[in-house]
Amino acid sequence: MSSAVETIRATASRARPDTVLTGLIGAGIGPSLSPPLHETEARRLGLELVYARFDLDDHAVPATAVGPLLAAARDAGYRGLNITHPCKQLVLEHLDELSADATALAAVNTVVFRDGRAIGHNTDWSGFARALRTGLPDVDLGTVVVLGAGGAGAAVTHGLLTAGAGHVRVFDVDTGRAGALAAALAGRFGAERASAGADLATDVAAADGLVHATPTGMAAHPGLPLPAGLLRPGLWVAEVVYRPLETELVRTARALGAPVLEGGRMAVFQAAEAFTLFTGAEPDAGRMLRHLGVLTGDTPRERQPADVLD
Numbered sequence: 001m002s003s004a005v006e007t008i009r010a011t012a013s014r015a016r017p018d019t020v021l022t023g024l025i026g027a028g029i030g031p032s033l034s035p036p037l038h039e040t041e042a043r044r045l046g047l048e049l050v051y052a053r054f055d056l057d058d059h060a061v062p063a064t065a066v067g068p069l070l071a072a073a074r075d076a077g078y079r080g081l082n083i084t085h086p087c088k089q090l091v092l093e094h095l096d097e098l099s100a101d102a103t104a105l106a107a108v109n110t111v112v113f114r115d116g117r118a119i120g121h122n123t124d125w126s127g128f129a130r131a132l133r134t135g136l137p138d139v140d141l142g143t144v145v146v147l148g149a150g151g152a153g154a155a156v157t158h159g160l161l162t163a164g165a166g167h168v169r170v171f172d173v174d175t176g177r178a179g180a181l182a183a184a185l186a187g188r189f190g191a192e193r194a195s196a197g198a199d200l201a202t203d204v205a206a207a208d209g210l211v212h213a214t215p216t217g218m219a220a221h222p223g224l225p226l227p228a229g230l231l232r233p234g235l236w237v238a239e240v241v242y243r244p245l246e247t248e249l250v251r252t253a254r255a256l257g258a259p260v261l262e263g264g265r266m267a268v269f270q271a272a273e274a275f276t277l278f279t280g281a282e283p284d285a286g287r288m289l290r291h292l293g294v295l296t297g298d299t300p301r302e303r304q305p306a307d308v309l310d
Helices: 002-014 034-044 063-075 090-094 100-105 124-135 151-162 175-189 200-205 248-255 264-279 285-296
Strands: 020-026 049-055 080-083 110-114 117-121 143-147 167-171 194-196 209-212 236-239
Touching (some): 002 020, 020 034, 020 264, 034 049, 063 090, 080 264, 100 117, 100 124, 100 151, 110 264, 124 236, 124 264, 143 151, 143 200, 151 175, 236 248, 264 285
Parallel strands (some): 020 049, 020 080, 143 209, 167 194, 209 236
Antiparallel strands (some): 080 110, 110 117
């Protein structure tokens, strides 16, 4: 624990007084492109900003360390932090206040420090909704299967239903967690619009779309989150993972001719909203999306060009 806290303090001690100090807490976040996305956009806007990674794995600390790390960042003068897997729900008990969206989702991906208070926000759901709207604008949202009921799953299901999806079926390796998320969604959007999945093969066969919201496919967790035989050309697929940009799920679905939304758009749009919360400035999301393409060596290949965002 001490090494992680010392890293937070050391990063702050090296910064100039006018620097906006931000960062990311999570596990296995070494490949994250959030630092260059935030720092480069800040420079283009004339801001001095530092965005540091605080990887739980590197410091051999558990996810529950998010509380002490958050406190250390607040005490060191950070403007805020992004929070990712596996801390988006664990962080809740360490916050002084939640935005309406974070309260509804019971998950936080952005914490802003203001007047000594830690305020939790969720920009994942709106980032996903914008990504879907601009990247797959014409897909059928009748019935959508969502894989994953953690923080990312809570965000994308909320985004889907807000965007007008008729019904979402939630799957998770923890069936109790899937049931709890489905019940929460039904309470907010109506019982007829959300349910826990029963049989994956049957539900995917009857679905119009599939959203993947688990760590599977990340560099540290390679592979497919479901049997490849369940995919088909008429089933659109949206991915949350963006490192790599072309996960095995994206590659397999694309090879079948299915409409595909890579995770890059959601990553950029949630980052752009977090950037505004940290700095008060409005970033150019189209420019950030093009920058992501440069960083990954590939332009995100959704249906619209990067500068056609809404």
